[in-house]
Amino acid sequence: MSKPQLIVNEELGKEFGLSKDEYAKVLTIMGRTPSLTELGIFSVMWSEHCSYKSSRAWLRNLPTKAPWVIHGPGENAGVVDIGQGLAAIFKMESHNHPSFIEPYQGAATGVGGILRDVFTMGARPVANLNALRFGSPDHPATRHIVDGVVRGIGGYGNCVGVPTVGGEVNFHESYNGNPLVNAMNVGVARQDRIFLSAAAGIGNPVIYVGSKTGRDGIHGATMASAEFDEDAASKRPTVQVGDPFVEKLLIEACLELMATDAIVAIQDMGAAGLTSSAVEMAGKGGVGIELNLDHVPQREEQMTAYEMMLSESQERMLMVLRPDRTELAKEIFEKWELDFAIIGHLTDTGHIVIKHHDKTEADIPLEPLADEAPLYHRPTAPSPKPEPLGALDVNVSIEQSLIKLLGCADLASRSWIWDQYDSTIGGQTVYRPGQADAAIIRVDGTQIGLALTTDCTPRYCAADAYQGGAQAVAEAWRNITATGAKPLAVTDNLNFGNPEKPEVMGQIVAAIEGMKDACNALDFPVVSGNVSLYNETRDANGENVSVLPTPAIGALGVIDDVSKTIGNAFKADYDIVLIGATKGELGQTLWLREILGKETGNPPQIDLQAERRNGDFVRENIANGLIEACHDLSDGGLLVAAAEMAMAGNVGCTLDVPESGIRPEAYWFGEDQARYLVMTADKDALIKAAKAQNIPARDIGCTGGDSLVMPSGTITTIARMKTASKSFFEKLMKV
């Protein structure tokens, strides 16, 4: 069967996602009409997904350095010093578009891809996390997407044997046609055995290992760089299919090889597959690369050079080896029953040359391919200010409001999800999902603890992208602080709509600005990240709907002695102290949305000095044993935090009357930032210490019993709260 011949011209360039100007630039660089394979290479390398052409100029503003940062953005993942000669390697990445088209495989391969980014640097993966955003619970597709995504994440993570220890989930109608699936992985390596991707050594062999190449995922990176239309489902063939079993073998084989001195450079084949790995490895090393595709292990017949270069088949890696170690490497991969093929070598030409069936299919100078990649300063427009908060006509009691909030989509128990993820494998999980504000794992063979979290509050970002960007960073920092660990660094996953729309570009720029200020104030540099744009779908009325701006933050903290970390569960007969100031901010709160049905007002304002001061105080007093359980105040405010601590420990509490001058709803449900609810055996000492540092601290009650007792004397049992909290997923998933 012969294929229709594609004519390379501006029109085809457009189909491949290249603008008119970009296509003209390709002609200038090449000095001739490119071949189909060359056009494919340019189009994926210059796609939004691979080139960050809309966001790059702004991402440069983020702080990326600190004494503990070993490798910041630019490598496969970020690397930080965690002591004792060890490094934590971590990154978060989106798989949004594939997860909408095919939820199981989209989410599964998202986990697989981020794992490879981490172990390609020499780390053994030790923890998975994820940040998920789904459509409205009422939308008919939501249940199917939740089911597929959760099964996909579990199916992959459980099989490769890496515990999934944390994450976050939101529901909102803006994600109806465009869920967000952001997967994070954390690995641990010796600092003196970190592997980078820059190729070196003219003549050194280029090795392909892992699964065979098929026609799956061709142009996946381009798909991820365009809006969805109503026939998105027709793009199902562009979604890759994952094989976690092969990934597990690949991890073990790569780590076995990494214990030798065979590897010069290594990179996984992720988005844009063989193209991006070959181009980036050679480009970073300042060398040329020649590949002979005849030697690429193939699982389908008669694949063309174009198809092989653009395939996104999963579980594949590209390596440059020392020539005298090639046999040794081959033996290791054969032991693990994985394909191993020498498919090329490094050259001094500075070009990438692709040969197939004795024909040169591509010959592109690498320098301009990278250096002349498009970079846009797209126009921005300020987002409209949120509607004013407005009058608050409340006829729901505090207790009824609490029960309703505990059962709402954004607060309800997530146990239905995390029960499907293996969180204990590895035998190092100190705090599992829900037991502490951040997941805590021990580093095998040491007492070092890692604290891990993902955070973002998209409704704040929609109301004020600057405040929302700063808040996401601050909340991640707070969640790590609440366990007693020291926050070290951030990986960001920026999910936005179409950057060609000035108001969306305005959100991107403002959110990055907010993140930048928060990262600077909290000494919390960004060491890796990913940008996912064009998260828009045409709805049934033909309107383009953009997702809420969602700059998800993944973060990592460290503590030398993991036994000093604390969880968020109440124990009986302690005092409860609120750290941080309460003004009673109700704008954009969950209370406002769930009880009054309004999404109005300014989001809570971030005071970065107060964040820093209050957080450092809490961490010190966890270290000295004064604070024995801690929960940061976020969604739902003070009363929800108290209820969550009570449910976590199966121990109730009795709460004192609110501060005067604040309406009760604002006191109990306001979402003022920089606050922590802490459990202490010596409230006087704690409050005295806080006062000495001018930190607001207030005795608000004590723990004990099996209910939450309000100052009015009304009693809400833990059993009732748990029933409310569990009901949401039971109803949604019809358990």
Next chain:
Amino acid sequence: MKIGIVVFPGTNRERDMVIAFERVTGVTPTIIWHRETALPQLDMVVLPGGFSYGDYLRCGAMAAHSPIMHEIRAFAEKGGYIMGVCNGFQILTESGLLPGALLPNASLRFLSRDCHLRIERNDTAYTRGWKQGDVFRTATAHGDGNYFCDAENLKRLEGEGQVVFRYSSPEGEINPLNPEYNPNGSINAIAGIIDKTGRICGMMPHPEDMVDPLMGSEDGKPLFQGIMETLTR
């Protein structure tokens, strides 16, 4: 005491098992690659958890035909002890060393949650660290842990005391119909069984992840203490 832990492609809880043996007994087990055709001198072979061969075909089905299994059968015939946990239990039923089969969980979903097990008898190498009727907390992590066997085998298992661990409430109550207390729907709430000789044991949950108070519990320790007492000579 010499322990060997067999690793198949896709096995992923071997490290947990090593940590548990080291922590509780002070003995470091030997790792044995599935393509080995001879076992070293051992007192016990452990088949740990994981997804051998990706759980493709059927959980444990391909591993049951791995080269090392020939040696493991011979080891069993010579009186060696064999413990299979999770995927290891599935391999033992697939290879016929233990009766029955592990079906998909009744919920048809992967289940990673703590559960409680009741000790049905304490005169075995695996349970002598407990008293009969003791209940301990342990972790589960499986998609196919729903134990099933035909009526004849069930009668034999129950009649000859081959059921050693049963899912229960924290207080030790058995209710096979309550998914809280029998999380995967196993027949008669069976969580672990032993062969006629008392030397081959299979169980679905993971006591090896429950040997360190830092990880939330030391409830799994008696298993390893019992093994040590039996095999130390």
